[in-house]
Amino acid sequence: MTSIAIPEGMPQYDDVPRFDVARVRADFPILDREINGHPLVYLDSANTSHKPRQVLDVLDEHYARHNANVSRSVHTLGTEATEAYEGARAKVAAFINAPSVDEVVFTKNSTEAINIVAYAFSNASLRPDADPRFRLGPGDEVVISEMEHHSNIVPWQLLCERTGATLRWFPVTDQGRLDESGLEDLVTERTKIVSLVHVSNILGTVNATSRITARVREVGALLLLDCSQSVPHLPIDVVDLDADYIVFTGHKMCGPTGIGVLWGRAELLAAMPPVFGGGSMIETVTMARSTFAAPPARFEAGTPPIAEAVALGAAVDYLTGVGMRAIQWHEKELTAYALDAFGSVPDLRIFGPTVPVGRGGTISFALGDVHPHDVGQVLDSLGVQVRVGHHCAKPVCNRFGVPAMTRASFYLYTTTEEIDALVAGLEQVRKVFD
Amino acid sequence: MQLDQLYQEIILDHYKRPHGRGLRDAEDSGDRVEEAHHVNPTCGDEVTVRVATDGTVLHDISYDGMGCSISQASASVLHELLRGRGAREAFEVHEAFVELMSGRGQVTPDEDVLGDGVAFAGVARYPARVKCALLPWMAFKDAAARAGVAASPEVKA
Ligand SMILES: Cc1ncc(COP(=O)(O)O)c(C=O)c1O
Numbered sequence: 376m377t378s379i380a381i382p383e384g385m386p387q388y389d390d391v392p393r394f395d396v397a398r399v400r401a402d403f404p405i406l407d408r409e410i411n412g413h414p415l416v417y418l419d420s421a422n423t424s425h426k427p428r429q430v431l432d433v434l435d436e437h438y439a440r441h442n443a444n445v446s447r448s449v450h451t452l453g454t455e456a457t458e459a460y461e462g463a464r465a466k467v468a469a470f471i472n473a474p475s476v477d478e479v480v481f482t483k484n485s486t487e488a489i490n491i492v493a494y495a496f497s498n499a500s501l502r503p504d505a506d507p508r509f510r511l512g513p514g515d516e517v518v519i520s521e522m523e524h525h526s527n528i529v530p531w532q533l534l535c536e537r538t539g540a541t542l543r544w545f546p547v548t549d550q551g552r553l554d555e556s557g558l559e560d561l562v563t564e565r566t567k568i569v570s571l572v573h574v575s576n577i578l579g580t581v582n583a584t585s586r587i588t589a590r591v592r593e594v595g596a597l598l599l600l601d602c603s604q605s606v607p608h609l610p611i612d613v614v615d616l617d618a619d620y621i622v623f624t625g626h627k628m629c630g631p632t633g634i635g636v637l638w639g640r641a642e643l644l645a646a647m648p649p650v651f652g653g654g655s656m657i658e659t660v661t662m663a664r665s666t667f668a669a670p671p672a673r674f675e676a677g678t679p680p681i682a683e684a685v686a687l688g689a690a691v692d693y694l695t696g697v698g699m700r701a702i703q704w705h706e707k708e709l710t711a712y713a714l715d716a717f718g719s720v721p722d723l724r725i726f727g728p729t730v731p732v733g734r735g736g737t738i739s740f741a742l743g744d745v746h747p748h749d750v751g752q753v754l755d756s757l758g759v760q761v762r763v764g765h766h767c768a769k770p771v772c773n774r775f776g777v778p779a780m781t782r783a784s785f786y787l788y789t790t791t792e793e794i795d796a797l798v799a800g801l802e803q804v805r806k807v808f809d
Numbered sequence: 810m811q812l813d814q815l816y817q818e819i820i821l822d823h824y825k826r827p828h829g830r831g832l833r834d835a836e837d838s839g840d841r842v843e844e845a846h847h848v849n850p851t852c853g854d855e856v857t858v859r860v861a862t863d864g865t866v867l868h869d870i871s872y873d874g875m876g877c878s879i880s881q882a883s884a885s886v887l888h889e890l891l892r893g894r895g896a897r898e899a900f901e902v903h904e905a906f907v908e909l910m911s912g913r914g915q916v917t918p919d920e921d922v923l924g925d926g927v928a929f930a931g932v933a934r935y936p937a938r939v940k941c942a943l944l945p946w947m948a949f950k951d952a953a954a955r956a957g958v959a960a961s962p963e964v965k966a
Contacts, residue, residue, distance in 0.1 A: 746876060
């Protein structure tokens with residue numbers, strides 16, 4: 376190894392925050408598994424992440440010691456459960472630097488969070504006295520992009536169908552970047568909301584949003600960022616990001632399934648009509664009509680996923696303990712390593728940015744004309760777990776002219792040895808389908 | 810699980826050198842020609858199967874599609890097994906193939922009935938891939954029904 380001296384006074388290599396990957400791996404019981412006689416090589420964290428012992432223990436402990444419904448009881452267990460649930464909200468708020476804890480709405484996942492916003496618009500559109508920012512009708516526009524996950528496409532298509540508004544979208548460049556060249560024509564006075572993915576779950580692209588945000592402010596629209604693939608992997612600060620809403624999902628960030636988050640600016644959430652009706656979201660109910668609680672309760676009808684929220688709080692503690700900057704750096708190194716290693720595989724075509732700049736640790740590719748199903752099957756026989764298919768982003772597959780892609784995605788517990796195992800597996804794939 | 814149970818030579822052969830691929834018009838102008846397009850929504854595989862028949866004999870079964878080795882090889886085997894057969898007989902083969910694929914690897918296939926289709930016995934052990942193997946067969950069933958030949962009542966698929 377050669378070493379290059381970085382001049383004194385400049386940031387040194389050792390200044391980069393780091394963690395011990397072997398120690399982190401020891402926290403994840405599932406990583407001990409063998410698959411088809413091989414050590415598990417899990418390269419599908421963009422789909423769902425694994426959960427550390429610290430999170431599993433909290434989940435277990437909640438049911439074993441503190442189980443009760445929240446916000447409805449004066450008894451001790453009820454108070455403990457409520458404190459744990461609200462404590463988790465405070466942890467999540469701090470994690471994304473939300474100005475107020477009440478800006479964090481617990482949902483089932485990102486999909487539900489996006490649908491809550493879309494249906495709040497829908498409900499507002501039916502009421503002449505609703506806040507005009509949420510009212511949509513013919514002539515109004517909703518803007519998304521070609522690189523969205525289906526959960527940030529379909530809710531808006533349905534909203535436009537219900538209200539007569541028009542759906543428009545940013546295209547994607549050949550390099551897999553958001554094509555902002557038509558920004559001024561796309562985001563206009565007619566635009567009511569722009570809803571964009573922050574980090575693409577298929578191309579890995581990290582979208583720089585500041586130009587778009589500036590334009591959104593200029594025309595008086597609202598901005599939602601789908602942070603499902605960014606909150607787990609990089610430090611996110613909602614004040615800095617300057618969006619109006621962000622959504623993310625617990626199971627991709629070391630938390631359990633069944634819990635997600637809608638963050639919205641306090642003033643916006645307060646002005647939005649409710650979506651689901653039921654217990655916990657009301658102020659008062661008579662047989663004729665009801666009035667509604669303030670956010671976040673207004674958007675959390677019924678018994679929420681209590682244990683899941685508490686465990687998400689534990690996941691946030693875990694990630695904070697390792698350090699989000701360190702996780703981001705670890706994945707950057709893995710990405711650079713993988714892009715380099717993929718370069719040595721004949722006939723491998725990467726979809727999305729091929730340099731480790733403005734991209735995360737999610738890499739989709741094609742191996743010659745071997746179908747991704749077959750690639751995934753051979754890799755599985757070697758213990759290597761990758762995702763194959765359209766990744767809930769069919770428009771991206773169409774954009775690049777393929778029905779499906781193979782995707783490897785990394786997280787804090789991923790090692791370069793696992794990337795080596797993938798590359799060796801690809802060699803095996805080529806042998807079977809030469 | 811053994812990978813070569815799934816990717817039998819026969820399957821890879823049909824995949825690399827598919828038989829009867831490409832959509833064709835009827836040779837006999839008296840035939841009815843109908844097709845069906847099926848998609849596997851979880852993986853995006855697509856296949857179109859076209860049937861040319863006079864109502865009793867399936868004169869041609871042609872197809873086109875894109876997808877994994879299993880779905881494409883399955884279409885090739887379908888073509889080879891059912892083309893030129895009587896409708897009734899064809900549905901018996903169809904039923905045997907569906908039964909094999911639904912058997913989770915517990916069904917022993919009859920080579921006299923299924924020909925190269927027996928190679929798919931291993932696929933039945935991979936639940937995620939059964940749909941791939943069945944895709945062209947389901948499209949065939951729809952296309953045949955459109956062309957006026959449906960599975961006889963006593964045959965249930
Ligand atoms: C970018 C993006 N958006 C939304 C989702 C949906 O997440 P969930 O299925 O947890 O709602 C995902 C994950 O599948 C995703 O990667």
